[in-house]
Amino acid sequence: MLSGTLSVDALLERICSETKAQIDQRHLDTPMMIGIRTGGAWIAEHLHRELGLETPLGVLDISFYRDDFTQVGLNPKVQPSQLPSAVEGRHILLVDDVIMTGRTIRAALNELFDYGRPASVMLITLLDLQRRELPIQADVVGGTLALGADQSIKLNGPDPLTLTIRQRD
Numbered sequence: 001m002l003s004g005t006l007s008v009d010a011l012l013e014r015i016c017s018e019t020k021a022q023i024d025q026r027h028l029d030t031p032m033m034i035g036i037r038t039g040g041a042w043i044a045e046h047l048h049r050e051l052g053l054e055t056p057l058g059v060l061d062i063s064f065y066r067d068d069f070t071q072v073g074l075n076p077k078v079q080p081s082q083l084p085s086a087v088e089g090r091h092i093l094l095v096d097d098v099i100m101t102g103r104t105i106r107a108a109l110n111e112l113f114d115y116g117r118p119a120s121v122m123l124i125t126l127l128d129l130q131r132r133e134l135p136i137q138a139d140v141v142g143g144t145l146a147l148g149a150d151q152s153i154k155l156n157g158p159d160p161l162t163l164t165i166r167q168r169d
Contacts, residue, residue, distance in 0.1 A: 011142030039097030088116030102134035
C-alpha cells in the first residue's frame with residue numbers, strides 16, 4: 001500500500017500537454033476554464049497559466065449542490081462561485097483534482113447548467129481513483145491510482161502542489 005507525499009509535477013505536465021492537444025483537436029476557440037474549489041481551482045490556475053488562455057479563470061464552489069449536503073452539513077469555508085462571463089454556448093474546461101465516485105462532477109455540472117447551457121464541457125482531472133458510482137469519465141487524466149479501502153488522498157497547496165496519501169482513522 002502507498003503512503004506519504006507525492007509530487008504532482010509530472011501529472012501537471014501530462015494534463016497540460018493532453019489538454020492542449022484536446023483543445024486543438026476539437027477546435028475549441030477561446031474555451032473558458034473553470035476549477036472546482038479548492039484543489040481543482042489550484043490545478044486550473046496552473047493549467048490556465050501554462051496554456052496561456054485568454055478568457056479569465058472561473059471557480060465553482062459546489063457545496064450547495066452536493067448530494068450529501070444533508071448528511072455532512074455545510075462546509076464552513078463555502079465561498080461564492082465566480083464565473084468571469086456567461087457559460088451559454090461556451091466551450092468549458094472543467095478542472096478537478098481527483099475523480100472518484102463522480103458525485104462531485106455531477107454537482108459541478110448541475111451548478112454549471114444553472115448558469116446556462118454550454119456548447120461542451122471537457123473534464124480534466126489530476127487523478128482518477130476509479131471508484132465510480134455514476135457514469136462520469138474524465139476527458140483528460142494525469143494518472144490513475146488504486147488506494148486501499150482504508151486510505152485517502154488529499155491535494156495540498158496551492159504552492160507547491162503535493163498529494164498526501166494517508167490511512168483513514
